[in-house]
Amino acid sequence: MILLTGFEPFGGGTTNPSWTAVTQARTLLESDGLAVAAVELPCVFGESASVLRGALDEFRPELAICVGQAGGRERISLERVAINCDDARIPDNAGKQPVDAEVVAGGPAAYFSSLPIKAALHAINVAGIPAEVSQTAGTYVCNHIFYTLMHQLHSRPGARGGFIHVPFEPSQLPQGRSTPAMRVELMAQALAVVVRTALVTTVDIRMAAGATH
Template sequence: MDNSKKTVIVTGFGPFGEHTVNASWVAVQEMKKLGLGQDVDLHVHEVPVEYQTVQSLVPSLWERYHPQLVVHVGVSGMATTITLEKCGHNHGYTGLDNCRFCPDSQCCIEGGPECIDSVIDMDSVCKRVSTSGLGVAVSVSKDAGRYLCDYTYYTSLYLSRGRSAFIHVPPLGKPYSGEDLGRALQAIVQEMLELLSQAEDTIPCEHEH
């Protein structure tokens, strides 16, 4: 295994509700075609819109790949821009998933903090990508919506001590194509990796294995 390569996992969600084709998974597949450069080992996964699957899948991705970064992508019917989510929330999960299930506790991790922020400076990512001439509008948000997106993000942030990101994309054609979204994801994730590697250059490394 080439240790100089960074491992990055990007997930999109499967169909739910009126989203019979989920723009997030289309965007992730388009990004996979583009890749993240030769020094990044990119793995993509489609996540079903089910709380219990997320509970087992997210930890298994961290354990299997030991990634530098995990980026979850979801669709928001209200979004008109690509939205970088700053934090995940622990409580307030009352919406039923595709299996008509929601957690009894209505929370992600019992006893976990109410909110976990990503270690990635989303404002900085937003600014850099917005000025890069990509032709896709990017914004920042502090509310990932208290459904599977937020739930997945919080779970990942909790497991990774903040080395996760969440990106909301608008539905296809409103206004961007899958290819547009894929190009934007590529640029955004590359910026995130750049910021993480800069941070690692300034922070003494703590190995915990």
Template sequence: MKFLITGFEPFHDHPINPSQLLVESLPDQYLDVQLVKGILPVHHLLGPERLLSLLAGNQPDAVLAFGLAANRTKVSLERVAINLMDYSIADNAGVTVTNRPIDPNGPAAYFSTLPIEQLLSTLVDEEIPTEISLSAGAYLCNQVFYTLMHWVAAQKKRMSAGFIHLPALPEQAARSSGPMPSLPLDYFTRAALLIIDTIILHT
């Protein structure tokens, strides 16, 4: 079985990105699962393009996309991706977008195909703060999430794929001028491996 696992490079005023550090912390092989790892640019064009290249080149059996949401207090299992780009925080090319569809011909939204309820139960049982989120925002994380689920829909096969937002790391919170919730990197690594375990169990 092959998993594609992605994170994002640093962006805006975040010199590190926990999703990148999480992906880099994972092994290339876990049990009988090959872990293909990729870091996506925080760029309105190159981010989705890189994701699609990884998907086409690897044809994974499951996909976990991770990103940073510095205001979150828990690992957030995103339920829905919306067909909207709307962000005032510039991407790493300095681009902002207002009220633009990701795909003018695409559906309004896609749902995650991850076993979200089972993932929530597993992670909470392992004392990893976790929640189900109904909004992935309208920034690059949502854009990549929508792009991923659009690709999955085109494959016309059953596949576990979705997006997970991570809180900030303690070192980010320490340098923040205001309150910033955080969790240590090892929580994210444990969460990712438990998610893989759960997907295998429910496949």
């Protein structure tokens, strides 16, 4: 079983391409004969983690990938590391705005993704979709969920997972605005590529995809 999650709209938006891309990716993967569950998470600290934990208990996936929006980025971002820190620049959808709080009290400082992110990056690029390895998932609800996911998977032997950020999609931008955007169809294709790659890759490849700052 594969679990994919996306987020509801936040910050005054009316749509969130992470959820739309997840639902389209589920269709693509189901056409491969794979069993896929898709769950929409609330953009709320704490509540989103509870919903994710419930989904992990219900579906017991071998692979879980959470997806969120990183408006302003140009590429599909394969996140490398989740940190044990909530530090919200803006309130979440319930008005919560934690500052310098731990995601999990007493938890490790960070967890690395257990996805083969370099192999996935190569496969996405071969498919002609812009992608990158990202060294930060931020400190908002996306990182909150990424850390929660990896903390949960740490006690579930054999299960792997990680987090992916997607850009804005064109309909979210006012006409004439030059902010980077990507069609949801491409996002969905990239998510499907990551899943397919993860299912057949047990040892990640070595390739340069780091950052200088």
